[in-house]
Amino acid sequence: MKIYVTNVFVDDQDKAEAFYTDVLGFTVKHNVPVGENRWLTVVSAEDPDGPELLLEPSDHPAVPPYKEALVADGIPAHSFQVQNLNAEWQRLVALGVSFTVEPMEAGPVRMAIFDDTCGNLIQLIEMAEAAQ
Numbered sequence: 605m606k607i608y609v610t611n612v613f614v615d616d617q618d619k620a621e622a623f624y625t626d627v628l629g630f631t632v633k634h635n636v637p638v639g640e641n642r643w644l645t646v647v648s649a650e651d652p653d654g655p656e657l658l659l660e661p662s663d664h665p666a667v668p669p670y671k672e673a674l675v676a677d678g679i680p681a682h683s684f685q686v687q688n689l690n691a692e693w694q695r696l697v698a699l700g701v702s703f704t705v706e707p708m709e710a711g712p713v714r715m716a717i718f719d720d721t722c723g724n725l726i727q728l729i730e731m732a733e734a735a736q
Contacts, residue, residue: 612682612724614661617661621635623720631652633645645658693716701718703719
């Protein structure tokens, strides 16, 4: 068994597509109209056959309070692994990405948290052994 698709709830699929592709560097895997929305998934450019991230509309009534509570408590909706946290942080800051937590040591990882502009906090992780 392996992970095929996971989701992040987004306020606006067009805005999310632009952010996740143009800023974060993911590529669109599926873009299928489904009523007023789309089955819109992105994948890592480094692993195009890997797990897909569904940019899922926040239409369900339970989603906005859930997302607001996570953001208010500083809890990331997802975690993405990077090889060099400092380089990725600098790249994203230069692109105007807002970080709520700058790179820091966190036990076996280094981490940072940013705002994805679509109602979520996202955590970047660098494995400690990768930094050595």
